Amino acid sequence: MPDDTLQKQFPPYVAEKGEEYMSEKQLAHFREMLESVKRELAGDIERTVHTMQDEATVFADPNDRASQESDIALELRNRDRERKLIKKIDEAIARINAGEYGYCDSCGVEIGLKRLEARPTATLCIDCKTLEEMRERQVAK
Secondary structure (H helix, E strand, O other): OOHHHHHHHOOOOOOOOOOOOOOHHHHHHHHHHHHHHHHHHHHHHHHHHHHHHHOOOOOOOHHHHHHHHHHHHHHHHHHHHHHHHHHHHHHHHHHHHHOOOOEOOOOOOEOOHHHHHHOOOOOOOHHHHHHHHHHHHHHHO
């Protein structure tokens, strides 16, 4: 789901002065955001299944068949990516229920409202995520 669509649908949460981090209002905002994205992704997956069943055509021309198979493979890859995102959304909702949402899994500090607005499934603060990415680049070399 493009970030601009998410931003139009859910304007960024503006904390009131002196509001406690991860207050009930903030948690409700992020829960609503996550559940909305999950519903939209589930709808996309459902539409893809129906479309693929409806468009099951056997082409005589090998080029047409190859093109169709390529399109199907791309669509399935996208849906697999969305399935993984739904899993992350479910984990984020579970963290909200457990009272752990909004805090870094690695160091325990606040992830921050702006980061969570941009990536509501984030589990690491920006510093820990940067370190993780640096380690990944070093291992990849």
